[in-house]
Every structure is written in structure tokens, then in C-alpha cells.
Amino acid sequence: MCYPSLIGQSRPLLLLLLLLLLAVAAGTEAALHLEAVRSQYSEIVVRSDGRLLCDFGTLLQVQGTEATLSVHHDADFDPLRWMVRIVPPSSSRGQLVIKLLNTDCQEEGGDETGTQLAHIDTDTMPALWRRLPPVKTTSRAWVVTVTPDRLTQPWWLCADLVHIAEVLDQLETVSYTTPFTSQYGYPSQPARPARHLVRRVHHAVSSSSRSQLDIHEIRVTWDSRVRALVVAMLNQQPPTPVHIEISNINTTDSSDQIKLTYVDNDPNADSNVVFIVAVGGRDDRLRHILRLHRANALQGDRFGLCLIDYVDVNKTPLDSFDHFQQLMTLVKMHHVQITGPFNKVDGLQQCLQVLAPDDIAFVLDIDLDFEQGLADTVRHNVIKGRRFFAPIGNLSLSSASYL
Amino acid sequence: MPLVHYDDHDGQGQLYTDSPMGWATGGTGIVGVFVSDARRVGGYNTDLFGNAHGWEDSDFFFRLRASGLEVSRFRYFF
Numbered sequence: 064m065c066y067p068s069l070i071g072q073s074r075p076l077l078l079l080l081l082l083l084l085l086a087v088a089a090g091t092e093a094a095l096h097l098e099a100v101r102s103q104y105s106e107i108v109v110r111s112d113g114r115l116l117c118d119f120g121t122l123l124q125v126q127g128t129e130a131t132l133s134v135h136h137d138a139d140f141d142p143l144r145w146m147v148r149i150v151p152p153s154s155s156r157g158q159l160v161i162k163l164l165n166t167d168c169q170e171e172g173g174d175e176t177g178t179q180l181a182h183i184d185t186d187t188m189p190a191l192w193r194r195l196p197p198v199k200t201t202s203r204a205w206v207v208t209v210t211p212d213r214l215t216q217p218w219w220l221c222a223d224l225v226h227i228a229e230v231l232d233q234l235e236t237v238s239y240t241t242p243f244t245s246q247y248g249y250p251s252q253p254a255r256p257a258r259h260l261v262r263r264v265h266h267a268v269s270s271s272s273r274s275q276l277d278i279h280e281i282r283v284t285w286d287s288r289v290r291a292l293v294v295a296m297l298n299q300q301p302p303t304p305v306h307i308e309i310s311n312i313n314t315t316d317s318s319d320q321i322k323l324t325y326v327d328n329d330p331n332a333d334s335n336v337v338f339i340v341a342v343g344g345r346d347d348r349l350r351h352i353l354r355l356h357r358a359n360a361l362q363g364d365r366f367g368l369c370l371i372d373y374v375d376v377n378k379t380p381l382d383s384f385d386h387f388q389q390l391m392t393l394v395k396m397h398h399v400q401i402t403g404p405f406n407k408v409d410g411l412q413q414c415l416q417v418l419a420p421d422d423i424a425f426v427l428d429i430d431l432d433f434e435q436g437l438a439d440t441v442r443h444n445v446i447k448g449r450r451f452f453a454p455i456g457n458l459s460l461s462s463a464s465y466l
Numbered sequence: 467m468p469l470v471h472y473d474d475h476d477g478q479g480q481l482y483t484d485s486p487m488g489w490a491t492g493g494t495g496i497v498g499v500f501v502s503d504a505r506r507v508g509g510y511n512t513d514l515f516g517n518a519h520g521w522e523d524s525d526f527f528f529r530l531r532a533s534g535l536e537v538s539r540f541r542y543f544f
Contacts, residue, residue: 407522408510408511408516409516411509411510412510412512415504415509415510419501420502421501422501423499424498424499424501424504425496425497425498426495426496427496428496431496441498444498445498445499445500447503448500448503448535451498451499451500451503451535452497452499453494
């Protein structure tokens with residue numbers, strides 16, 4: 064037998080074995096790194112335009128109270144539009160520093176460590192390198208949207224942010240879509256709030272379960288105690304049809320109980336509520352929505368409508384729908400026409416521009432069902448110059464199959 | 467009490483499998499605000515979000531909050 068020949072024949076096998084060993088070694092290192100991260104933070108997600116940018120397990124480096132995010136970038140990466148959500152453990156103290164580094168710029172004049180900020184000019188850079196407010200034990204999350212080219216002062220420095228984060232963490236949390244699977248491509252589809260709430264509670268109850276943390280999917284095995292706690296949290300209903308003031312929500316570290324204060328007032332009994340609905344190629348839903356509005360108007364609801372009509376997208380002219388003409392006689396109708404592709408933001412903004420300053424705009428979704436009395440609910444929950452209204456729907460977990 | 471909920475299905479009647487809870491649960495997109503308040507914070511950011519879907523509602527929500535407005539939220543159930 065010729066050994067050189069055998070080695071030559073086995074060379075692909077040896078190469079494969081070598082690659083396998085390297086992969087195992089890399090995987091081990093990543094796993095160890097991941098554990099180090101988890102020991103510091105509960106959850107870190109970096110995203111841009113709905114795309115996952117960083118698997119925190121491999122890209123985030125934690126040293127003391129500093130976290131460094133090494134963000135790979137490509138031609139599609141816009142560093143001005145990414146979001147970082149960091150959930151530190153409640154016992155964290157000190158400062159948290161976020162540094163954006165680009166590891167793909169080594170050949171383009173990077174610094175000695177081979178890294179530099181990517182696509183960020185010198186005016187923008189200081190904003191990204193600011194220190195966040197100290198971690199407070201009463202807060203559980205920071206939500207940071209970096210849009211430094213649009214803002215003179217990063218708004219995450221606002222004191223309100225911590226408060227918002229508290230509330231988001233309690234009631235809705237931030238929605239991630241990694242990847243987002245809606246065929247309509249709603250990166251902001253808030254499909255995850257209950258999921259994240261569930262995850263947070265799960266972590267609070269069982270810290271050892273962090274090993275199951277997966278930023279793509281939540282795969283948790285529930286015990287009866289966790290399930291009962293989640294259901295109890297989500298089943299808190301207002302005893303009367305009044306609003307909940309978020310400013311009065313307090314949390315406790317032990318049980319995550321939410322304390323709600325209900326205030327009953329109605330300062331806008333005569334205010335004009337205008338529902339804003341963007342209609343883009345959804346004939347069935349539009350027909351349904353028009354029917355609901357018509358029924359509500361006939362039952363005495365007082366409201367207006369601002370329909371955003373994407374004329375190049377909608378197959379059916381708006382005024383040919385059954386209830387459209389009748390609705391025109393029942394409510395004050397604003398018909399905003401947008402040409403070109405579906406652009407929800409433009410439509411919403413145009414509606415805001417055609418309404419009167421004293422009107423109350425209520426942005427509906429084409430997929431949102433509602434019942435009679437919604438206009439009064441909106442009136443009941445806004446105060447000019449003081450309060451706006453953002454209801455959360457369908458948070459009942461009773462029929463959630465993944466539980 | 468009016469009942470507000472989201473449809474679990476899209477226009478084709480298909481369930482969004484990524485979200486057993488319904489794809490539009492609990493976000494910042496459904497918002498009621500005085501038009502004057504909305505304009506005071508600049509309304510929706512068409513420059514930043516004009517060509518993309520998503521996050522314009524969160525951005526708007528946060529700017530309303532950052533402007534000092536409080537927010538009233540409550541959860542509706544089926």
C-alpha cells in the first residue's frame with residue numbers, strides 16, 4: 064500500500080476534519096462569549112430596518128460595564144437607522160457605554176485596532192458615543208433609536224426615555240421582527256409584545272432559563288407558576304371603561320405587578336374625532352371597515368374619516384364601494400389621494416395636515432376591528448397638550464397555542 | 467365598553483404564523499392625539515420613514531412622549 068497515495072486520497076477528508084475542528088473551536092468560543100454576555104445583560108438586539116445585524120453572542124464584547132458592539136456592515140446597512148434594545152439585569156449599576164464599531168473597514172484606513180465607525184461623519188459620531196444615563200434599578204430597559212442626522216440632541220437622553228422603556232417593558236415592549244414574515248412587510252408589526260412580556264417574566268421567575276434565550280424565536284417550556292403569572296398580568300382589565308395613566312404605573316422587582324390608576328374624566332365631549340385609515344389594495348377589509356363605520360354612524364357615533372387612497376395601488380375606486388357614498392352623508396369625510404407606491408407615512412402625514420388643529424386624529428389600521436363607541440373612547444383618553452391615546456389590543460393569552 | 471381587537475388574518479384570510487397572538491398586537495401604530503399636538507412634534511417623519519415600512523409609529527410615539535405628553539393605554543380583549 065502506498066501511504067503517500069493514501070494521504071493524497073484522504074486529503075479532502077483531512078481538510079474536512081480540520082475545518083470541522085476549527086468550527087467546533089469557534090463554536091465553543093462563541094458559546095463561552097455568549098455566557099459572558101448573558102451574565103451581564105438579559106437581552107441585546109441590534110437591528111436595522113427589520114434586519115438582524117448582530118447576533119449578540121458573537122459580536123458583542125462586554126468588559127466591566129462597557130459593551131462594545133461590533134457591527135458588520137454591508138452596502139445596505141444604514142447606521143443612522145438601527146435600534147438597540149438592552150435589558151440589563153435589575154441589579155445592574157454604573158454606566159453602560161455603547162460603541163459602534165465597524166469591523167469591515169480594516170483596509171480602508173481603520174485605526175490601530177482595525178476598526179472604525181462606519182459611514183458616520185464626525186458630527187454624528189459624538190452622538191453615538193454619548194454615555195447613556197446610569198442604569199437605574201427601577202428600570203429594566205432602554206430603547207435607543209439612533210437617528211443622529213435628524214436630531215440635534217439624541218432623544219434617548221431624554222429623561223422620559225427611561226420611563227417609556229419601563230412602560231414598554233411592562234405593557235407592550237418593543238417589537239422585533241427578525242426576520243419579519245408578514246407579506247406586507249411591516250417591520251413595526253407589534254407581534255412580539257406578549258412574547259417578550261412572556262420572556263421577561265420567564266426570566267424573572269427562572270434566571271437559569273436564560274440559556275434558552277433566542278432572539279429569533281421564543282422556545283420556552285412553561286411551568287404552571289410562570290403561566291399563571293403571565294396570564295394574571297395580562298388579564299388585568301380596567302374595572303370601568305376609563306383610561307389608565309401610564310405615569311401611575313409602578314413596578315416591583317419581585318413580582319412585576321402593575322399598579323394602575325384609573326381616572327375618570329371626559330374633557331373632550333364635543334371634540335371632533337377623525338379616524339385615519341390607510342387603504343392600499345385591501346378591498347375586502349375596506350369594505351368591512353366602511354360597513355363598521357356606517358353602522359356606528361347610524362347608531363349615533365360622532366366622528367370623521369380621513370381615508371388615504373393610494374390610487375395607483377387600489378384596484379377599486381374608493382367611491383364605488385357600497386357604503387362610501389352613504390358615509391359621505393353621515394360623517395365628515397376627508398379623502399386624501401396618494402399616487403405612486405404605497406407609502407403609509409406620507410398618507411398619515413397628509414391626513415394630519417388636512418385636519419383642524421382642534422381635531423383628534425385617531426390612526427386606525429385596516430386590519431383593526433372595532434365596535435360602536437370607539438370615538439367616545441378616543442375622546443375620553445386624550446387631553447389637548449397633555450395626553451394622547453395608544454390602546455393595545457388583543458393581549459389575551461388564553462388561546463395562545465405556543466404557550 | 468367598546469371592544470377593539472386586531473384581526474388575526476391578512477387580506478387573504480391566512481393566519482400570520484409567526485404570531486399566534488395576531489400580527490398587529492400591541493404596538494404604537496394605533497394612536498389618538500390632538501392634531502395640534504401631533505403637529506407640535508412634527509407629525510410623522512416622512513423624510514426618514516417615507517420609503518420604508520415600519521418604525522414610523524414608534525418614532526412618532528416616542529416623540530409624543532418626549533414632548534412631555536403622557537399616554538393613555540389600555541388593553542382590549544375579545
